[in-house]
Amino acid sequence: MKILLIEDDGENADYVANGLREEGHLVAQVASGADGLICAMENGFDLLIVDRMIPGLDGLSLVRSLRAAGRHTPVLFLTALGGVEDRVSGLNAGGDDYLVKPFAFSELAARVSALGRRPRTTAADTKLHVLDLELDLLSRRVRRRGELIELQPREFRLLEYLMRHAGQVVTRTMLLEHVWDIHFDPRTNIVETHISRLRTKVDKGFEAELIHTVRGAGYCVRGPA
Amino acid sequence: MSVALPRILRTSSFRLTLIYAGLFAASALMLLEVVYWATGVYISSSLDAAVDSDITELEDSLRGGGAEALTAQVKERVRQMPHGPVYYLLQDPDGTIIAGNLPPFHGGEGRVDLKVPRSDGPSVPVHAHGINLTERQYLMVGVDALPRREMQKLILRVFESSSVVTLVLALAGGALMSGGLLRRIETISRTARDIMAGDFSRRIPVRGTGDEFDHLVASLNAMLERNEAAMESVRQVSNGIAHDLRTPLTRLRQRLERAHRRARSVEEWRRAAEGCISDTDAILETFGALLRIAQIASGMPVHRFVEVDLSELLRTVIEVFQPMAEEKEQRFTADVASRLTVWGDRELLAQMFANLIENAMKHSPAGASIGLMAIRSPSAIAVTVVDSGPGIPVADRKRVFQRFYRLESSRSTPGSGLGLSLVEAIAALHQVSIELTDSGPGLRVVLRFLAPDQRTLAGDRPLESNSVADRSF
Numbered sequence: 001m002k003i004l005l006i007e008d009d010g011e012n013a014d015y016v017a018n019g020l021r022e023e024g025h026l027v028a029q030v031a032s033g034a035d036g037l038i039c040a041m042e043n044g045f046d047l048l049i050v051d052r053m054i055p056g057l058d059g060l061s062l063v064r065s066l067r068a069a070g071r072h073t074p075v076l077f078l079t080a081l082g083g084v085e086d087r088v089s090g091l092n093a094g095g096d097d098y099l100v101k102p103f104a105f106s107e108l109a110a111r112v113s114a115l116g117r118r119p120r121t122t123a124a125d126t127k128l129h130v131l132d133l134e135l136d137l138l139s140r141r142v143r144r145r146g147e148l149i150e151l152q153p154r155e156f157r158l159l160e161y162l163m164r165h166a167g168q169v170v171t172r173t174m175l176l177e178h179v180w181d182i183h184f185d186p187r188t189n190i191v192e193t194h195i196s197r198l199r200t201k202v203d204k205g206f207e208a209e210l211i212h213t214v215r216g217a218g219y220c221v222r223g224p225a
Numbered sequence: 226m227s228v229a230l231p232r233i234l235r236t237s238s239f240r241l242t243l244i245y246a247g248l249f250a251a252s253a254l255m256l257l258e259v260v261y262w263a264t265g266v267y268i269s270s271s272l273d274a275a276v277d278s279d280i281t282e283l284e285d286s287l288r289g290g291g292a293e294a295l296t297a298q299v300k301e302r303v304r305q306m307p308h309g310p311v312y313y314l315l316q317d318p319d320g321t322i323i324a325g326n327l328p329p330f331h332g333g334e335g336r337v338d339l340k341v342p343r344s345d346g347p348s349v350p351v352h353a354h355g356i357n358l359t360e361r362q363y364l365m366v367g368v369d370a371l372p373r374r375e376m377q378k379l380i381l382r383v384f385e386s387s388s389v390v391t392l393v394l395a396l397a398g399g400a401l402m403s404g405g406l407l408r409r410i411e412t413i414s415r416t417a418r419d420i421m422a423g424d425f426s427r428r429i430p431v432r433g434t435g436d437e438f439d440h441l442v443a444s445l446n447a448m449l450e451r452n453e454a455a456m457e458s459v460r461q462v463s464n465g466i467a468h469d470l471r472t473p474l475t476r477l478r479q480r481l482e483r484a485h486r487r488a489r490s491v492e493e494w495r496r497a498a499e500g501c502i503s504d505t506d507a508i509l510e511t512f513g514a515l516l517r518i519a520q521i522a523s524g525m526p527v528h529r530f531v532e533v534d535l536s537e538l539l540r541t542v543i544e545v546f547q548p549m550a551e552e553k554e555q556r557f558t559a560d561v562a563s564r565l566t567v568w569g570d571r572e573l574l575a576q577m578f579a580n581l582i583e584n585a586m587k588h589s590p591a592g593a594s595i596g597l598m599a600i601r602s603p604s605a606i607a608v609t610v611v612d613s614g615p616g617i618p619v620a621d622r623k624r625v626f627q628r629f630y631r632l633e634s635s636r637s638t639p640g641s642g643l644g645l646s647l648v649e650a651i652a653a654l655h656q657v658s659i660e661l662t663d664s665g666p667g668l669r670v671v672l673r674f675l676a677p678d679q680r681t682l683a684g685d686r687p688l689e690s691n692s693v694a695d696r697s698f
Contacts, residue, residue: 083520084572088529102509104502154544180541183572185510186579188549 001025001116002044006036006062007051007078012101016049016078019105020112033057040066045073047116052079052090060093067094074115078103087183106217110169128163131223133202133210135163144202154179155198162211162221171218195219242399249395250388257384261377268373272352273336279311279366280354287358295358299324310369312341312351315362323362330355330365339367350374409438413445425453461627462515469642470508477504514643521573521650533574535565535606535674539599542578549586556594557586565599565606567674569655577651580644581610581670589614589667606674613667622661 003020007013008031017027028045030036033056040048040062048066052059063075077090077098087098097111128135132145140156142149151159158179162170172191176182180190199211212220287295299315303326314327322329327341334356340348353367412429419427428449429442484497543559550557567574578597585595589612596611617625624630626649630642652659652672660671 083517084570085520085529180545181571182541182545182575182579184576184579186542186545187583188546189552190545190548193548 001046001112003027003047003049003112004036004040004043004045005029005049006031006033006040006054006059007049008032008054009051015105016108019109023109023112025112031055033059033062037062037065040073041069041071047112048073048075049112050075050077050095052077052081052086060089063094076108076111076115078108084183106169107171107173110171110174110218113168114165114170114174128160128166130163130166130210130221131208132206133163135160142202144206149201151198151201155194155201158194159198159202159221162219165221167220167222169214169217169220174218239399239403242396242403246392246395246399250392253384253388253391257380261380264376264380265373268370268376269352272368272370272373273354275311275368276352276354276366280356280364283364283366284358292359292362295362295364296324299364308343308345310371312353312367312369314353314355314365314367316365318361318363325365327351327353327365327367330363338370341367413442420449425449425456458627461630465642470511473504473508473511477501477508480504511643514647518643518646518650521647521654529570530568531571532566533569533571535567535574535599535608536561536563538571538575539565539578539597539608542575542582543597545579546582546586549583550595553586553589554591555586555589556592557596558594559597561597561599562601565601567606567655573651574655577648577672578608578610580648581672584644585610585612585614585668585670588612593667604675608672608674610670610672611664611667613664616663616666616668617661625661626659 003025005013005017005020005027007016007029010031013029013031017029020027028039028043030039031054033054035056036048036050036054037057048063050059050062054062057065059077059079063077066073066075074096075094077095078101079086079090079098080101087100090098096115099108099111126136126138128137134143135156136142137160142151142156142159158175161175161178173185175191176185179194195211195213199209203209203211208224210221210223212222214220283295283298286298290297296315299313302311303313303324307326312325312327314325314330315323316325316329317323320329320331327339330337330339332355336352336354339351339353341351342348350370351367352370352373353365355363355365358364409432416427416429428446431439431442431446433439480497480500484494484501488494488497539559539561543557543561547557582595582597589595593613595613596609598607598609598611600607625645627646630646649659651657656675658673660673662669662671
């Protein structure tokens, strides 16, 4: 993926850029808002990672200008500002995701890949497939190898999110945000509990495990490699 | 007094008094000018009237008896009062005096002020009027103008004596006023000095007269009250940082040191690093919570408030905490009325309830029961969190909302001591009242959201700001 990183803190920028390069991405680095905007307008990037507080043009204005110019490149805000208000204003300005510093690198990596392979338009598909697992968005039914699996509403939303990001690592925080709409860490093992229940229903009795735990990072739904 | 006097002279109130006295003198001077001038005009006009009536009489005798009768009349009058106070002159066109006791005059018709020399003393001021009676005769009648001068002299004297009295009164009043103000200001600055010296509980006494000074003092006292509260909270936070952050930082340092000295294998290093990361996360979390509280307490934008489905929100929070109850072997029951809605920020409200439930679970032993109830009454929506844990002693109930405050009994349980502070900040932002009571044994926390019709102020805000928000997008 071609990523533009707009961040003025050199040390943090190198840390992020090198980490993403190790993950196999192409990363360009820019340290000011004005340069970032020019760069983002002229080159075709798959993703912009934008710090909120950068010299010149601040991150919010940069993304607003970009959106006003009709560019829909996904934007991930990176910021030390972690208040509710800050996140909402970031998303309102046209950001697609928001990560508060300090963060675990695995969290950033997961969000980057989730944004990168996000379908550009809402999928016309009404069914999601992973191997022999099928999730019907309209009838809200889940089948594995044709066999109906009974899921609670929350379990359905969890599986839907995992399957929309099939093959990608999804972190615990991402699940809390998108499945529960909880934006702080409640320090309970709610995610683990649900994953384990889902696993019992989806994977138990089948030869191929579809729901995987990625140690120190999160979860991933994929067929056997 | 010898020390206080120069100080009085230096006060602004005394300077003001001086300015007032100066202004007063200037205006009195102007008044004198007017009175002086007006008196002159009035006396002159009454002299004119006397002169004119005499002239009319003489004209009548001219018309009745001719020039001889007039001359006789004038002569008779001069004989009766040779030294005034009325003076006459009847002369030919060439200036020859026919009769009279005024010196010859060549100024023609009109009113004029003359000086008439007298053999027995200084010359006399005379106010006169001259007219041409016929082509042959010129008549002038004048009156002694001395009363006018006397009158004006009298006015000047009266003013002189009264102005001295006025000035003395103005200055004395100023000194008194200055002294009074000075004493009150002195009280204020003495209080300020005491506060600077460290006695933050000092307040300026109010006189109770309800004057501007009392208003000022009340405002200052209110400001001191707020400042003291703010200082107290800063003090608590810095104490909290000193005590509560030092512990995890020390632990982190020890862990690093131990790894540095002892770790041999990659696996040992990895374990040490993981431990350090989780220690750091805990510290960062405390900082994050502090920042959040500060941000919320400093007035998070209420205009972002939307209608929140409280029933759905509570069900999510209950679901999230169910696993924790199971883990701690506690009974967690919930009874939430459906379709409860409140105005607010969903995320902050979720955090508030999460903190309360987490608190209840954390401080209650295994086997305890935790309950959450949400009901609607005519006046409010009430959410109650009850536990059967050790509860909070009455004396501590106010203090548990202080940052970093932790009950002695819970020092050993993990936690930042910020949970309830955050709850209080969020509740205040949402105009939610918090009540802590005994649930014998255990703690009962009741949060009351005002019903929409009673929440006039807050209810208006979202509408008003929605339109603002619409415009900005």
